[in-house]
Amino acid sequence: MEIQAQVRPITNRSAKVSGNATVRMDRRIQKTKRGLSQALVELILEKGYEQITVQDILDRANVGRSTFYAHYENKELLLVDGPKNLGLNLFGHGAGHEPAPGRLMGFRRLFEHVGASLPLAKATLGKKSGDVMMASFRAQIAHAIRDHYKKKFRGNGKEQMLQGYRAQSAAAAVASLVASWVDDNMPVTADEISDCCASLVESIFEG
Numbered sequence: 001m002e003i004q005a006q007v008r009p010i011t012n013r014s015a016k017v018s019g020n021a022t023v024r025m026d027r028r029i030q031k032t033k034r035g036l037s038q039a040l041v042e043l044i045l046e047k048g049y050e051q052i053t054v055q056d057i058l059d060r061a062n063v064g065r066s067t068f069y070a071h072y073e074n075k076e077l078l079l080v081d082g083p084k085n086l087g088l089n090l091f092g093h094g095a096g097h098e099p100a101p102g103r104l105m106g107f108r109r110l111f112e113h114v115g116a117s118l119p120l121a122k123a124t125l126g127k128k129s130g131d132v133m134m135a136s137f138r139a140q141i142a143h144a145i146r147d148h149y150k151k152k153f154r155g156n157g158k159e160q161m162l163q164g165y166r167a168q169s170a171a172a173a174v175a176s177l178v179a180s181w182v183d184d185n186m187p188v189t190a191d192e193i194s195d196c197c198a199s200l201v202e203s204i205f206e207g
Contacts, residue, residue: 030085033071035061036078037085041123049079049130076132082124086117104198105148107174111190111197114178118186125175126182134175142171149205163205170201 039060043052054075058068072078114121124133145167146153153163174197181193 029071032063032067033081033085036063036068036071037082040075040078040082041086041120044123044128045119048128049133079124079130079133080136082133083120086120105145105201106194107197108190108194111178111181111194114182115186115190118182121182126179129179134179137178138168138171138175141174142167145170145174145201152205166204170204173200173204 036057039057040052043056043060052075054065054068057075057078058065072081114125123129125137146164149163149167153160155163177193177197177200181188186193
């Protein structure tokens with residue numbers, strides 16, 4: 001009994017030390033990913049995404065090749081992960097805000113998040129961001145649109161397919177509008193551009 005009483009605290013301390021080590025490791029990983037994403041953003045603003053190599057990112061972030069590939073297979077995956085790494089939460093509560101039935105789809109929170117950092121938005125969502133990021137962005141928007149108009153997807157297979165096409169078309173239009181707003185240095189307010197988006201999407205589904 002005395003031996004067990006002596007061993008138990010040692011076990012608890014070991015678990016605590018292990019937990020702290022895990023937290024420190026997670027923070028190091030987050031710091032590394034943030035540094036890589038920041039380097040990519042800076043390079044995109046300087047010369048555009050398509051011209052950037054992995055070596056460019058390594059040199060700017062001052063990290064080794066093995067460190068990069070421990071987290072990402074290529075620069076495309078780093079680009080898609082960029083908004084999360086840098087705190088640009090595009091769909092924190094869903095682009096639609098779970099509105100009441102009959103209400104237009106809301107995009108204000110999306111534009112507020114995008115507008116919080118113009119340089120970051122230009123790098124990740126503007127015309128210099130490349131096709132990979134915009135494809136990912138359009139897919140997220142399409143998912144949010146489908147969720148908002150989910151009642152319209154309850155028909156037969158053909159009707160669901162047509163509604164899917166409408167969602168993809170609406171997402172492409174919204175993504176294009178976001179990119180133009182960002183590249184033009186946000187000449188109108190988030191509320192104004194959000195209302196424009198809502199009307200645009202509504203016209204596709206209800207027009």
